[in-house]
């Protein structure tokens with residue numbers, strides 16, 4: 001399997017080449033040349049694999065269709081090292097539980113940082129360590145986080161050979177739980193940097209360093225952001241696992257509702273469906289930052305300015321643009337790279353939007369591709385959290401609540417609707433207390449973490465300062 005860029009770069013690459021890379025050289029995102037097709041016999045076999053041999057073995061089946069430059073035995077070992085009971089806390093890894101008539105919750109948040117990003121990031125950590133050792137190289141991951149991504153990256157990379165993580169975050173802006181999760185890590189290869197500023201300042205510093213190509217090369221700077229194809233690929237697996245738990249036979253269909261920000265999670269659902277997984281609808285749920293809902297309703301994709309981006313109680317969905325969306329639009333446009341480039345490489349930077357309403361592909365977004373969307377507000381979130389608690393005795397986090405709210409608007413008779421649970425409520429306790437008057441449960445391993453010693457470096461929002469710091473640390 002080779003990979004191509006959404007903007008037409010004509011040099012196909014192998015999996016391990018793009019594993020350590022971010023954007024393609026032409027600014028596009030990598031996608032496989034074509035999606036492997038899963039026939040009925042294979043789907044039945046995989047159903048058996050998941051139920052009798054488990055998630056890690058299913059992950060190996062899916063991944064091996066896309067990865068031909070890691071020997072099968074090694075890839076299998078990496079999958080088994082990643083998806084274990086010890087790391088994810090349940091034998092199913094992604095257990096499905098009924099919420100109410102027709103609606104199910106697929107738990108993706110039982111990993112080390114209690115958010116679904118662990119599902120992909122844990123695999124990425126093991127893939128990075130494997131590939132860097134094979135090449136005899138090192139990597140310094142430089143990142144910016146407002147919470148979930150940074151902690152997932154740190155817990156995936158801690159103690160890994162050949163990898164260091166420098167993670168910037170806005171000083172004092174993360175929840176006490178999130179700060180404790182990150183700053184209590186004492187591994188030598190994890191460095192937390194609290195920046196005097198907001199998330200955008202952190203993001204700008206990271207971008208400025210990455211744009212200094214000499215510095216980037218000299219200090220082997222890399223990233224782990226959500227456009228990484230390996231992360232997306234890892235997420236494809238749990239759509240299959242959810243389907244196998246909700247159905248008995250391959251003639252049945254299911255729908256998924258996905259709390260969405262950068263369109264990474266739901267894009268993995270799109271890939272699963274392109275492979276032949278019988279998905280009826282993919283429902284994109286947004287919060288007040290409704291860039292994606294607007295697109296699926298109107299055909300207009302209009303990125304927001306940073307002043308136009310709301311700070312909400314489902315903060316991991318607070319986006320101004322959806323960085324993975326280009327992948328889906330590329331498929332939607334029949335893989336027309338020139339047109340994709342004219343929208344993402346030109347129109348967005350020139351006028352900040354493009355409009356597909358009149359394009360025949362847009363009506364297909366709903367019909368052929370089966371996408372729906374909806375949005376949720378703080379008031380909806382509170383009402384949904386309170387309702388699922390009072391009626392079902394089930395506490396859900398703020399992002400999952402956005403999903404449940406929108407899912408209820410799109411349930412079809414006879415088609416199980418699976419809502420992806422993207423975080424545990426303890427991460428966003430303040431809003432849970434506002435909704436229910438109760439503190440959410442805290443998994444035993446997180447009891448008392450706020451009192452642990454913390455290690456974090458303070459820094460001004462200054463590009464030179466972080467370069468000097470990284471250089472000093474690597475010397």
Ligand SMILES: *Cc1c(COP(=O)(O)O)cnc(C)c1O
Pocket residue numbers: 115116117148149226259260261262263264265266316317399422423
């Ligand atoms: C990252 C995140 C999301 C958004 O996922 P995307 O892949 O960016 O669409 C939703 N919920 C939680 C809890 C997250 O951490």
